[in-house]
Amino acid sequence: MDDSGKEQFRQQLHELYPRLMRAMTAYLAGSTVDPEDIVQEAFLKAYQNFDSFEGKSGMYTWIYSIARNLSIDEFRKRKYERLLHSVPSDELELASDTFAPDEQREEILILRKAIAMLPEIFRSVVLMKIIDGMSYPEISEVTGVNEQTLKNRMFRARKELAKTLKLLGAEP
Amino acid sequence: MTEREQLEILITEAIDGTLSGEDLRMLEQKLTKYPGLQEEYRQIRRLPDLAAVYGELRLFHDSDNIQHLLGEFDLIDKGKDKAETGSEWIRLSRYAVAASLAIFAILSLFYVTGGSYTDSYLTAEEMFYPMEESTGENYVLYLNDLFEPN
Structure with missing residues (x-):
């Protein structure tokens, strides 16, 4: 990729950043890994290694892969996966949340917890597809x-979600 | 792939909304043969919409962080320029050393291969360290004269 590709990357930052930030916030919910750190590091790593971007995949899926790999490295370091089940729903609340009634807040936090409790291989597919709106080829x-x-995996993830919501008292 | 696994994939497509009406009817008909899977399909159908669970995209737009990143990108570019200039200098120095060695080797070759080696030819060492009559040698001659029996 030449300098025009880099320039394009810089220009797309205003679209790529919030999208990746939301995706990583959802992906890392309930963990001690800070999504902001991961997103910043992913963008810097991408820019430093921009020559390796061949343009075969989309820029977003490329940066997403970098962020996901960085997160997985952090999970391995912290061995946090087993802890997710014990995360209280309240801790899944975000500064950006704007809940209307309290009932909505409760429902959303339970759904977040159910997603956070999914094993990584299911959680990542659910988040990429449903929250981030990626296609299956992406x-x-x-x-x-x-x-x-x-x-x-999506079928199994949805099946798990239905089971978990039942356990959390929010039967689908 | 088993028929059950194929049905699981069709269920995913049905929930994603990519299955045609006719395919959906066929799926539901096939599921009657798998009561367990049919129940799972019903439960999945009742799942709430997860798309809005993490809020709107604009809520994650952070101008400060984006500006910070753009600043970091500039620093990376400047750093790369410096590194490239440095590596260019190192490359040129290597060429210069290689050229010097090549010239030295060629010159040495002229002296070594210029006919059979005899005392009358200068060696490379002699070129750099020319023989000079030293005080030491004169002293040796003097001693020889002194002790030589007449």
Whole structure:
């Protein structure tokens, strides 16, 4: 990629940043890993290694892959995965939240907790597809997993979510 | 892939809303043969919409952080320029050293291969350290004269 690609990357920062920030906030919910740190590091790493971006995938899926890999490295370091089940719902509240009635707040926090409790391979697919609006080919670019397997994981993730919501007292 | 796994994929497509009406009817008909899977399908259908769980995109727009990143990008570019200039200088120095060695080797070759080696030819060492009559040698001659029996 030449300098025009880098310039394009800089110009797209205003669109890429909030999207990745929301995605990583959802992905890292309930963990001690700070999404802001991951997002900043991902963008810096991407810019430093911009020559390795071949343009075969979209810029967003490329930066998403970097952020996800950085997060997974952090998970490994902190071995936090097992702790997610014990995270109180309140801790999943964000500074940006604007809940209307209290009931809505409760429902959203339970849903966040249910998503956070999913194993990483299911959680990442649910978040990329539903929260971030990626297509299956895009998710495949990020994860390196074929579309059929991703759809199968999505089925299992939704099944788990239904089960977890039942356990948390919010039966679907 | 088993029929059950194929049905699971079709369920995902149905929930994603990408299945045609006819395919949806076929799926629901096939599910009657799998009561357990049919129940899971019903539960999944009842899941609330997760799309809005993390709020709108604009809430995550942070101008300060974006400006900070742009500043960092500038620093990276400046750092790369410096590194490139440095590596260019190192590369040129290497060429200069290589050229000097090559010239030295060629010159040495002229002296070494210029006919059979005899005392009358200067060696490379002699070029750098020319032989001079030293005081030491004169002293040795003097001693020889002194002790030589007449």
